[in-house]
């Protein structure tokens with residue numbers, strides 16, 4: 001007998017449904033953007049939906065057809081949001097490019113994706129003028145501004161004006177209905193080794209991720225929230241907030257290029273932001289500014305911090321000095337990006353504050369939709385005992401199966417179970433499913449066959465009052481193969497010696513794991529997504545002679 005089929009409406013999960021929902025049910029809820037032009041722009045979800053429809057019309061008029069890629073080089077702002085919805089909603093593929101990459105990388109990525117249109121913010125005009133001739137697939141260059149801010153002349157042929165394109169349309173456009181597995185957007189990993197690789201998301205994966213990430217045990221987004229994504233819209237779609245924000249009908253606040261401590265603080269206060277998200281480094285500037293000026297938040301209640309390990313000292317400062325709950329999260333481009341978040345279970349409420357803090361410092365438990373486990377080098381699953389450290393693998397409907405235009409499957413098999421995506425992270429999982437990252441497999445320090453977690457060392461260093469930022473890397477050692485070297489940026493005017501800093505590790509970690517040496521630098525290099533560039537540091541200090549040699 002054939003199975004009895006469900007008798008529910010067949011409605012594909014499409015990105016356009018998010019903005020039509022927000023336009024109907026959060027019609028007057030605001031979207032506020034600090035523009036490149038310097039002023040504040042405000043409108044509503046209803047306005048955003050109409051302009052997104054007009055943009056879809058304009059893209060069709062420019063000759064875009066289903067599946068065409070539409071590139072962006074842009075900060076967080078309402079025009080970027082309109083491109084998210086106008087392109088994906090009309091069956092095109094939104095391709096956000098990280099403008100902080102080197103121009104050669106940008107060219108490589110835009111060519112790999114074969115972008116047909118390139119939208120860019122005013123701040124990137126000089127960059128695009130430099131690379132335009134190397135982008136043979138791009139038929140239209142669109143400057144994301146109004147007529148008044150268009151340059152009098154540009155080397156870019158037929159440079160188009162975003163507002164003019166949108167305003168020329170009448171908005172009589174219906175979002176098309178199509179297969180929910182259609183590609184909606186593409187993001188490239190920053191490719192620390194080899195060329196960047198594209199992760200192609202679908203409408204279905206994006207909607208499921210939006211549902212999952214808005215849950216109370218995840219980002220806990222609601223219509224009561226005022227959400228300011230500090231995480232850029234070019235960093236894995238601002239971790240899905242432009243979608244989950246529409247799903248719950250929250251007010252969105254976009255900082256544009258104005259990411260310094262003062263500008264961010266004024267925007268948080270001025271718009272009464274309740275929730276935010278970003279990588280650890282972005283908070284350093286904001287907190288330094290606030291401390292220097294004796295400022296407090298009046299509305300900011302919680303933030304997701306992820307992208308790299310959040311130092312416990314930063315969590316403590318945000319929580320105790322500024323009253324902001326930190327939700328530590330882990331994910332990656334290949335996972336849309338959210339995988340785990342640290343939120344307590346009911347049974348944990350009985351634990352002491354110190355024990356709770358310890359759990360909340362981990363990367364946390366999965367959201368429904370993602371499954372994970374740890375395996376050894378032979379693919380055997382390891383116990384969830386908080387001790388057994390292994391390769392973290394994941395699977396789920398918002399995890400990639402393969403990379404854009406690459407034939408080989410990145411997936412690995414676990415005996416008896418379907419394909420898993422190897423994250424490249426080394427982690428432990430405890431009996432309650434709390435995962436803790438020890439390291440990226442390529443950053444782990446291998447001393448005499450034993451592993452030392454660079455994250456553990458950095459977390460301890462960051463707790464020292466004189467340390468602004470710290471990175472632990474492997475330095476070559478003739479006897480032990482590798483030994484930890486600590487690279488430190490001091491706080492302004494702080495005094496500390498190498499010996500004092502190394503003494504600070506005693507009693508906080510096993511003696512043999514204490515770094516062999518400390519080097520003080522004025523700046524630690526960061527990747528285009530604001531993470532510490534370990535590869536570059538390792539290059540820089542590869543010939544460092546350790547004190548214990």
Ligand code: ADP
Pocket residue numbers: 189190191192305306307308309310328329330331332333334337363423424425437439440529531
């Ligand atoms: P890229 O590093 O290319 O910008 P992603 O943003 O996708 O790419 O980075 C994903 C990686 O970042 C993860 O595999 C992990 O190594 C690291 N990461 C993300 N969140 C955390 C976290 N909370 N703690 C430690 N590492 C993290």
